Amino acid sequence: MTQAHRFSALSLSLAAAGFLASLASPVVAGGHTAPAPVSPVALVDQFEATGGKFEGYRRSGAKGICAMGEFVGSSEGKGISSASAFSGAKIPVIVRFSVGGGNPKAPDNAKSQRNLALQFDLPGGEVWQHGNISAPVFGASTPEQLMGRLQSLQPDPATKAADPAKVKAFADANPEVLLQGRHIASQPVPASYASVNYWGVHGFVFTNAQGQKTAGKWIFEPVGGVQGLTDDQAKEKGANFLFDDIRQRVAAGQVAFNFNLEVAEAGDVLDKATVPLPAGRKKVTLGTLKVTSVAADAGGACLNVNFDPNRVPKGVEGVNDPMLKARTASYAVSMGRRLAEGGKQQ
Numbered sequence: 001m002t003q004a005h006r007f008s009a010l011s012l013s014l015a016a017a018g019f020l021a022s023l024a025s026p027v028v029a030g031g032h033t034a035p036a037p038v039s040p041v042a043l044v045d046q047f048e049a050t051g052g053k054f055e056g057y058r059r060s061g062a063k064g065i066c067a068m069g070e071f072v073g074s075s076e077g078k079g080i081s082s083a084s085a086f087s088g089a090k091i092p093v094i095v096r097f098s099v100g101g102g103n104p105k106a107p108d109n110a111k112s113q114r115n116l117a118l119q120f121d122l123p124g125g126e127v128w129q130h131g132n133i134s135a136p137v138f139g140a141s142t143p144e145q146l147m148g149r150l151q152s153l154q155p156d157p158a159t160k161a162a163d164p165a166k167v168k169a170f171a172d173a174n175p176e177v178l179l180q181g182r183h184i185a186s187q188p189v190p191a192s193y194a195s196v197n198y199w200g201v202h203g204f205v206f207t208n209a210q211g212q213k214t215a216g217k218w219i220f221e222p223v224g225g226v227q228g229l230t231d232d233q234a235k236e237k238g239a240n241f242l243f244d245d246i247r248q249r250v251a252a253g254q255v256a257f258n259f260n261l262e263v264a265e266a267g268d269v270l271d272k273a274t275v276p277l278p279a280g281r282k283k284v285t286l287g288t289l290k291v292t293s294v295a296a297d298a299g300g301a302c303l304n305v306n307f308d309p310n311r312v313p314k315g316v317e318g319v320n321d322p323m324l325k326a327r328t329a330s331y332a333v334s335m336g337r338r339l340a341e342g343g344k345q346q
């Protein structure tokens, strides 16, 4: 890709971002008033109201296990970004694998989301945090849409279940909220935390030492390939097999992921977590993450880390995506609550 092409892809995506920002003005077509901005406290309250409150645990990704790893950047990575993560030296990484949702007893054998959260500890005290998920898209493109979706799913106190009419009405008006669940339902139950793809979902811009910019979305792909369970195998495995499985695979030196960037082209949407890049985009391997040990008590170094994807190193920046921006404060609210409640981990 030429430098000019890189710039045109980026400037087009930023133009799209400006267009979207204009849509977010208070009055929308038809004279309706757009929903008020949602506060991070209200969002975390709504996570609890919809999914249940489990004191001491993360309000999302509650059932998880902490591990340590090392990342080695490739020469292609170094060519795309000046971030020290891509120097080629071994970078220590804190890794947390989890099952989606706020329930610390969520079953491992369900067709549900898996998460790969990372903290690269870079030279000079710089930190790069990620929260990647096992779907190419998230279930909302703005905090307001996430709030509406969660409200529609909130159990009715009388029936203890969501009202199907409310769920349908919101999804009919916001069909993109179904895409994430559809992807997960289309895949088998992952055989291991080590055998599923994890997407960053948001657009990021990488700047190299010459100031050239490359925009795209990333994906961590298991070096050993994707492996799923049949329905019978999933039943047989039971609700708690992922911790033992990851311990065994890490001890055998089998857990590694390629950090791949899918490079955006002109016209690609980068500022919506509900829109994946089109299939067939050029993929560049930025480096490889190897998981080297699992914390003995599963908690390890992860307890005080909230994997905020806006904590990026020099040479990497997030695009202007309202969903990405909303993550920082929500994660801080969740971390404040769980630590004040005693900071539990499995």
Ligand code: HEM
Pocket (backbone or CB within 6 Å): 043, 044, 047, 057, 058, 059, 060, 061, 064, 096, 097, 098, 115, 116, 117, 130, 131, 132, 133, 138, 143, 146, 199, 200, 201, 202, 273, 305, 306, 307, 323, 324, 326, 327, 330, 331, 332, 334, 335, 338
């Ligand atoms: C405004 C939107 C969002 C809210 C309110 C939200 C909420 C949360 C909360 C409360 C946590 C736990 C933080 C902690 O206590 O440390 C969390 C973690 C996480 N979220 Fe989100 N989230 C949002 C958007 C997203 C998106 C778009 C993704 C897709 C990539 C995502 C993926 C993750 C992952 C992977 C974790 C880490 C789990 C772990 O710590 O192991 N979140 N989220």
